[in-house]
Amino acid sequence: xxxxxxxxxxxxxxxxxxxxxxxxxxxxxxxxxxxxxxxxxxxxxxxxxxxxxxxxxxxxxxxxxxxxxxxxxxxxxxxxxxxxxxxxxxxxxxxxxxxxxxxxxxxxxxxx
Amino acid sequence: xxxxxxxxxxxxxxxxxxxxxxxxxxxxxxxxxxxxxxxxxxxxxxxxxxxxxxxxxxxxxxxxxxxxxxxxxxxxxxxxxxxxxxxxxxxxxxxxxxxxxxxxxxxxxxxxxx
Numbered sequence: 001x002x003x004x005x006x007x008x009x010x011x012x013x014x015x016x017x018x019x020x021x022x023x024x025x026x027x028x029x030x031x032x033x034x035x036x037x038x039x040x041x042x043x044x045x046x047x048x049x050x051x052x053x054x055x056x057x058x059x060x061x062x063x064x065x066x067x068x069x070x071x072x073x074x075x076x077x078x079x080x081x082x083x084x085x086x087x088x089x090x091x092x093x094x095x096x097x098x099x100x101x102x103x104x105x106x107x108x109x110x111x112x
Numbered sequence: 113x114x115x116x117x118x119x120x121x122x123x124x125x126x127x128x129x130x131x132x133x134x135x136x137x138x139x140x141x142x143x144x145x146x147x148x149x150x151x152x153x154x155x156x157x158x159x160x161x162x163x164x165x166x167x168x169x170x171x172x173x174x175x176x177x178x179x180x181x182x183x184x185x186x187x188x189x190x191x192x193x194x195x196x197x198x199x200x201x202x203x204x205x206x207x208x209x210x211x212x213x214x215x216x217x218x219x220x221x222x223x224x225x226x
Contacts, residue, residue, distance in 0.1 A: 033214075035217070041219060041220075042114070042116075042202060042217045042218055042219040042220045043202065043204075043217035044114070044217070045114075045214055045215070045216060045217070048214060088155065099157050099168060099170060100157060100215065101157075102154060102155035102156075103154075104154050105154070105155075
């Protein structure tokens with residue numbers, strides 16, 4: 001079945017770049033998403049990428065997709081304390097109108 | 113603020129009880145999705161409604177049901193509650209019925225079953 005995997009924790013120094021990695025199993029995934037969840041809050045869509053793209057950049061965020069290896073990454077440049085959150089990778093199948101499969105989330109903590 | 117509202121924010125109830133969670137989608141969105149987030153199961157898709165009709169079902173228990181009303185708000189009904197139903201329940205909305213559209217999430221309802 002479908003599966004999305006992420007490491008559970010990442011700690012970076014303030015001002016450094018953060019790279020959060022994700023692997024997925026479904027080769028028919030069409031859309032891949034990154035969501036941010038701050039403590040006590042809902043999910044916030046950060047960015048998404050279509051499976052026919054390799055890279056997408058949006059201000060401090062860069063998404064890289066390696067479709068061959070089914071590997072997705074989110075790079076946050078100049079990481080700030082406000083970036084502390086849980087980051088979820090998610091995929092949507094091509095033939096599924098609804099079903100998004102989420103990873104377990106990566107908790108990003110920032111060191112001063 | 114995503115534009116999706118959910119009420120109540122917190123709900124505490126006892127085992128065996130029934131509760132109703134409410135969601136109002138973003139203005140103009142016709143699709144509503146429900147998700148459950150728990151520590152052991154992670155985020156799971158429950159059900160999707162589009163313009164009042166059920167479109168897809170995920171890992172939704174038979175004790176749970178949902179509906180979308182003509183004004184497009186949606187309710188998730190949870191009955192015969194068990195301790196394991198304690199979780200954050202998210203609603204999301206999108207414009208259309210298909211995978212083309214991005215889902216925007218509400219702040220969630222935290223359900224605690226004692």
